[in-house]
Amino acid sequence: MPMRNLIFVVFVEPVAEGQVFPRTDWPLHITLVRFDAASTDSADAAERLAGLAEAPAAAALGAALAVGEDAAFGRNGSVPVSLIAPHPVLQTLHEAFVQAVTAVHGRILTPAHTLSAYRPHVSHHGDKRLNQGDAVVLDRVALVDMAPGGDHSVRHVLRLWSLGVDSRR
Numbered sequence: 001m002p003m004r005n006l007i008f009v010v011f012v013e014p015v016a017e018g019q020v021f022p023r024t025d026w027p028l029h030i031t032l033v034r035f036d037a038a039s040t041d042s043a044d045a046a047e048r049l050a051g052l053a054e055a056p057a058a059a060a061l062g063a064a065l066a067v068g069e070d071a072a073f074g075r076n077g078s079v080p081v082s083l084i085a086p087h088p089v090l091q092t093l094h095e096a097f098v099q100a101v102t103a104v105h106g107r108i109l110t111p112a113h114t115l116s117a118y119r120p121h122v123s124h125h126g127d128k129r130l131n132q133g134d135a136v137v138l139d140r141v142a143l144v145d146m147a148p149g150g151d152h153s154v155r156h157v158l159r160l161w162s163l164g165v166d167s168r169r
Contacts, residue, residue, distance in 0.1 A: 003036045003037070003038050003107075004036065004037050004038075004045055004046065004145065004147075005034075005035075005036055005145070005146040005147050006034075006035060006036070006037055006045075006046065006049065006106075006143060006144065006145055006146060006158075007031060007032075007033070007034040007035070007143075007144050007146055008031075008032040008033050008034075008053065008097045008141070008142070008143055008144075009029040009030060009031055009032055009141070009142050009144060010029060010030040010032060010090075010093075010138055010140060010141055010142075011027050011028070011029045011140040011141075011142055012027075012028045012029060012030065012122060012130065012136050012140075013027035013028045013029075013128075014027070014140075015027050015140060015142065015157055015160065016157065016160065017142075017157055017158075017159060017160040018156075018157060019156070019157045020148070020154050020155065020156045020157075021154065021155055022153065022154055022155075023152065023153050023154060023155060025125075026123075026125060026155065028122050028123075028125060028128055028129070028130065029122065030065075030084055030090070030120050030121065030122055031120075031121075032093060032094050032097050032141075033094060033097045033098050033101055033108060033114060034108070034109045034110060034146075035101045035106040035107060035108045035109055036106060036107045036109065037049065037101070037104055037105075037106040037107075038105065038106075038107075045104060045106075046143060046145070046158050046159070048104050049100055049101070049104055049106075049143060050143055050158070050159040052099075052100035052103060052104070053096075053097060053100055053141075053143060053159070053161075054161070056092070056093055056096035056097065056100075057093070057141040057161035058161060059089075059092075059093075060089050060090070060092070060093040060138055060141060061138060061139060061141065061161065061162070061163050062137065062138065062139065062163060063087060063089035063090065063137070063138040064135060064136075064137055064138075065084055065085065065087050065090060065135070065136040065137070065138055066084070066085040066087075066133070066134075066135060066136070067082050067083070067084060067085070067122070067130045067131060067132055067133060067134040067135075067136060068082070068083040068084065068085045068132060069082075069083055069132055070082055070083070070132070071083050071121065073121065073123070079123055079124075080123070080124040080129075081121040081122060081123050081124065082121060082122045082124070082129060082130040082131065082132070082134075083119065083120070083121050084120035084121055084122065084136070086120075087120075089138065090120055090138065091118065093138075093141070094114070094115075094118050094120070095115060098114050098115060137163075139162055139163045140160060140161075140162045141160070141161045141162070142157050142158075142159060142160045142161070143157075143158045143159040144156065144157055144158060145158050
């Protein structure tokens, strides 16, 4: 069965549904869960996940998040990040998306960093970053294809739930 590499994120910079961007130029975001989903029809896997994500995403929109201290993630602490202060709405959203991935028999790529071990953060991207004390509104939740059509050099926003926008156009 073909695998599709997908990710649920909260964007903290503007994006549009259908937007494609280079792998090296991600808009700032909070990863909710990254996973592989198997399907005989890869579009079908994304559609099923989007359906399961609809209610939890809509329920989370509008939550006010706060940026905490800086940290270093990744191998040898090589990835600078801004931690997001724990928030029950963000944690509930993460857990709902983990359940959605499990429901479609997806494979979570970082299981050691899920559920009670989830540490929401925004990776710094060159000069783009968040600073401690910044306020962030959870207003853009997205399902992103990490390799549309097998092309690992770009990312594609498949579904976007945002304040004031109907994601089912």
